[in-house]
Amino acid sequence: MSDLTYLVLVILVMTAATFLTRAVPFLLLHRRADHPLLIFLGRYTPPAIMTILVIYSLGSVDISQPPQGLPELIAALLTVTAHLLWRHALLSIFAGTAFYMYAVQSGLFL
Amino acid sequence: MSLTTAALRATLPVMFGYVPLGMAFGMLFQDLGFPWYFATLMGIFIFAGAAQFMSIGLLAAHAGLLEVAVSTLALNSRHIFFGLSVMSRYNCRGLKKLYLIFGLTDETYSLITGIPAQSHGRESDYYLAITALNQSYWVIGCTLGAMLGRMIEFDTRGMEFALTALFLVLLIEQWSKVRKPYPFVLAAVCGLGALLLFKEQMLLISIALSLVLLVLSRRRLETGG
Numbered sequence: 618m619s620d621l622t623y624l625v626l627v628i629l630v631m632t633a634a635t636f637l638t639r640a641v642p643f644l645l646l647h648r649r650a651d652h653p654l655l656i657f658l659g660r661y662t663p664p665a666i667m668t669i670l671v672i673y674s675l676g677s678v679d680i681s682q683p684p685q686g687l688p689e690l691i692a693a694l695l696t697v698t699a700h701l702l703w704r705h706a707l708l709s710i711f712a713g714t715a716f717y718m719y720a721v722q723s724g725l726f727l
Numbered sequence: 728m729s730l731t732t733a734a735l736r737a738t739l740p741v742m743f744g745y746v747p748l749g750m751a752f753g754m755l756f757q758d759l760g761f762p763w764y765f766a767t768l769m770g771i772f773i774f775a776g777a778a779q780f781m782s783i784g785l786l787a788a789h790a791g792l793l794e795v796a797v798s799t800l801a802l803n804s805r806h807i808f809f810g811l812s813v814m815s816r817y818n819c820r821g822l823k824k825l826y827l828i829f830g831l832t833d834e835t836y837s838l839i840t841g842i843p844a845q846s847h848g849r850e851s852d853y854y855l856a857i858t859a860l861n862q863s864y865w866v867i868g869c870t871l872g873a874m875l876g877r878m879i880e881f882d883t884r885g886m887e888f889a890l891t892a893l894f895l896v897l898l899i900e901q902w903s904k905v906r907k908p909y910p911f912v913l914a915a916v917c918g919l920g921a922l923l924l925f926k927e928q929m930l931l932i933s934i935a936l937s938l939v940l941l942v943l944s945r946r947r948l949e950t951g952g
Contacts, residue, residue: 623789624761630792631782632772634799635806639831642810643817643824650814657945658938662812663840664901665914665937670833671898672918673930674891689891696892697899706896710740713892718885 684726692717730849734856740896741834742864743889748776749868750875750883755783757873766873770866774830778802779869805934809836816840819851827851830858834890841897909948913937 618626649655675693680686696713700706720726728736753766769779778799785795809831816839817827835858902911914937921933941948 621761624765624786626792627782627786627795628765628769628772630795631769631775631778631799634796635773635775635778635803636829638800638803638806639810640828641807642814643828646811646814650818654942654945655811655814657949658941659812659815659840661905661910661941661948662808662938663837664898664905664910665917665941666808666812666934667837667841667894667898667901668911668914669918669930669933669937670837670894671891672915672922672933674894676922676926676929688885689888692888693891693895696895700896700899706893706900707736707739709896710743710889710892713895714743714886714889717888721885722882 684720687726688717688720692720730853731856734853734860737838738857738860738864740889740893741838741861744834744887744893745776745861745864746868746871747883747886748890749865749870750872751887752776752779752783753869753872753874754876755780755872756869757876759783759786763870763873766869767866770862770869774862774865775799775803775832776865801928801931805931806831808934808938809833811938813839816850817854823851823855827854827858830862832861834893835861837894837897841900907948909944910937910941913940913944 646652646655675689678686678689692713695716696709699712700709703709749770753763756766756769757763769782773779773782781798781802782795785798790798810828813831813836817824819827838857838861839854898911905911914933917933917937917940918929921929921936925932
């Protein structure tokens with residue numbers, strides 16, 4: 618098997634496996650989309666998943682090494698404060714990200 | 728505001744996250760020595776950030792196809808729960824629905840469940856625009872990274888924080904919609920516990936566990952608790 622054939626096969630297998638994980642509930646439950654349990658999940662899953670995604674995306678920060686997670690902490694506080702004050706999603710995200718890029722690239726807090 | 732403009736505005740933060748992350752993937756991919764356009768194809772067909780990063784290691788180690796299949800399934804199995812909670816929203820049919828399901832990444836899911844559609848009864852078109860825009864940012868990132876490789880001059884370090892910030896903003900939006908602490912506290916406990924105990928499978932374990940616990944406490948939540 619040539620390297621390119623192998624690569625194409627890996628891409629095909631990963632495409633199928635990824636699509637499968639996204640399609641399983643639709644395949645199994647397509648007649649029951651209005652079931653009360655699914656409506657309940659539609660309402661209460663997003664807050665739970667959003668909480669977990671925040672923890673996950675900040676969870677790789679190593680607080681035992683300088684700068685002890687300070688850039689992440691301040692950038693996150695900046696994002697949250699801006700959003701609570703102005704409720705403008707793009708502005709809040711831009712403020713936190715711009716500060717974080719500056720802090721990481723300039724070695725602030727190091 | 729037209730539907731496309733609304734979708735462009737909603738997905739802009741994802742662009743700031745997907746383009747640099749896609750570029751990072753493309754750069755790693757081109758180190759393997761394959762033609763650059765395979766990075767583009769992977770963005771088009773697989774369209775899964777974490778799985779594509781994992782593929783670098785698998786390809787380098789020449790892993791067997793079964794191993795590739797099993798690790799992709801394990802890594803992406805959290806998406807099963809995304810599907811469960813958008814089923815009642817994705818009520819369109821045919822190819823459009825197939826594409827919406829195909830493109831259900833973490834970020835697409837977050838936008839779709841977080842931001843109310845400003846369209847007038849054409850929600851599925853709005854979802855489609857969000858999914859397609861997100862995928863185009865990812866494909867552009869993968870392609871740029873693989874083509875330009877290490878020649879890039881613009882310093883994108885830290886830009887991936889846009890995704891963390893997006894999740895934070897959408898978390899606040901969820902709070903103002905739901906206004907019951909229970910699902911948030913429950914998920915925070917599961918998330919922190921899973922992060923400490925099982926770093927590798929943190930997402931899958933904490934999402935599955937909090938869904939089970941949510942379903943078990945359904946009565947309590949629906950009667951106002």
